[in-house]
Amino acid sequence: MSHPGELLSAFLDGELSPAEHRKVMRHLAACEACTTELADLQRARAAVRSLIVLEPPPGLVPAPERPPIRRRVPVWVAAAAAAVLALFIGVSAIAGPRTALEVRLDEISTQYGARTSLDPNVTPGQVIPAIPSIGGAE
Amino acid sequence: MSEGAPTSWEEVARTYGRKIYNFAYRLTGNPDDAADLTQEVLLRVRKGLAGYRPGSFDGWLWRITRNAFIDEVRRKKRRPTVPLPDEVDRLDAGSAPEPSEVLASVRLGDDIQQALLELPYEFRECVVLCDVVGLSYEEIAGAVAAPIGTVRSRIHRGRKMLKELLS
Numbered sequence: 001m002s003h004p005g006e007l008l009s010a011f012l013d014g015e016l017s018p019a020e021h022r023k024v025m026r027h028l029a030a031c032e033a034c035t036t037e038l039a040d041l042q043r044a045r046a047a048v049r050s051l052i053v054l055e056p057p058p059g060l061v062p063a064p065e066r067p068p069i070r071r072r073v074p075v076w077v078a079a080a081a082a083a084v085l086a087l088f089i090g091v092s093a094i095a096g097p098r099t100a101l102e103v104r105l106d107e108i109s110t111q112y113g114a115r116t117s118l119d120p121n122v123t124p125g126q127v128i129p130a131i132p133s134i135g136g137a138e
Numbered sequence: 139m140s141e142g143a144p145t146s147w148e149e150v151a152r153t154y155g156r157k158i159y160n161f162a163y164r165l166t167g168n169p170d171d172a173a174d175l176t177q178e179v180l181l182r183v184r185k186g187l188a189g190y191r192p193g194s195f196d197g198w199l200w201r202i203t204r205n206a207f208i209d210e211v212r213r214k215k216r217r218p219t220v221p222l223p224d225e226v227d228r229l230d231a232g233s234a235p236e237p238s239e240v241l242a243s244v245r246l247g248d249d250i251q252q253a254l255l256e257l258p259y260e261f262r263e264c265v266v267l268c269d270v271v272g273l274s275y276e277e278i279a280g281a282v283a284a285p286i287g288t289v290r291s292r293i294h295r296g297r298k299m300l301k302e303l304l305s
Contacts, residue, residue, distance in 0.1 A: 006294035013268065015275045015290070044297040047304055048254070048269040051247045054160055057173055061155025061180070062148055 001027045008038050012045060144195070147184040155180065157271055158203055164266045165207060167255045171214075179206045196273060197280030204263065204281055253303035261296030268293050 004024045010016050011024045028035050144150045158179050163172035182202050190198055254262055260282075267278045275293075279286045 006291050009294035009297055010275065010290050013275070013293075040301045041294070041297045044300040044304065045269055047247075047250045047300065048265060051164065051250055051270065053156070054163055056156055056159040056176060057169070060159065060173055060176055062152045 003027070003031065003034055008034065009041055009045075012038065012041055144187075147180070147187055150183050150187065150199070151180050154199060158199075161200075161203060161266055161271050162207065164251065164254060164270050165262060167251050171210070175203075175207055175210050178210055179203045182206055194277065194280055196277050200267065200271070200273065200277065200281035201283070249304065250300075253300050256303055257296050257299055261292050261299065264289055264292040265296040265300070 001023050004027055007016060007020065007024055011021060016024065028038065144153055155176065159172055159176045162175040163169065166172055179202060183199065186202065257265065263282060264278055267273045267281060275286050275289050278289045
């Protein structure tokens with residue numbers, strides 16, 4: 001390969017195709033002049049990248065949004081949730097032990113339901129082919 | 139709108155305002171011009187956002203920014219503080235900087251900034267979009283309306299000139 005010339009900057013920026021990248025690599029291994037040029041280009045690039053990020057004058061642009069503040073759950077809400085959970089566990093125990101398959105189906109149903117509710121393109125009841133297989137049932 | 143594109147002017151301003159300001163500053167080397175340009179770009183975004191069609195939002199935004207910059211420089215032609223693309227060769231690098239410029243250049247890599255200002259406009263623009271804004275070659279090509287090969291060449295030649303200017 002002849003000297004890569006302006007491909008060197010693109011090489012530095014990861015903007016070459018894999019084949020071009022390999023060619024330049026092979027050339028660099030054998031060409032001291034191009035290796036020196038690459039180092040010079042890298043220094044020039046590093047110099048520009050070292051420029052500090054400036055803050056715009058106040059009022060010019062709106063400040064970036066702050067992440068939402070996570071509210072602590074009030075104690076009475078947590079207590080109520082615990083009571084409902086305890087009741088549910090009690091009812092489940094009365095209904096008898098569930099098989100591993102039933103538990104797995106519940107897990108999938110939870111996942112599936114969550115996905116459909118987040119994806120506006122999926123209508124309720126629509127069959128989604130990507131449902132994971134149920135362990136050993138196929 | 140393409141996926142992930144901001145849906146309101148405020149969102150564009152919040153997300154891109156600082157980047158636009160830094161692009162403008164590094165292109166002009168002057169905080170006042172950078173602020174004017176940022177304001178102008180945000181106004182144009184506000185007017186143009188409703189007409190934005192799905193595609194590369196970054197390409198659209200940086201094309202607006204770049205055009206605003208060129209228009210702004212032309213508008214200020216009678217009292218130039220920034221060289222026009224075709225006037226770069228006549229840049230008077232020895233002219234006295236404004237006091238605010240001196241203040242801003244302290245601790246901000248003033249030698250690198252000065253070297254950037256000495257690059258021909260087309261090279262400076264591509265180098266800044268690549269190394270300050272962080273766009274890919276494809277995005278830069280969209281912003282400056284030039285083929286990727288041209289962008290690659292401008293970045294390479296710009297860096298070679300910078301290396302000479304800084305050494």
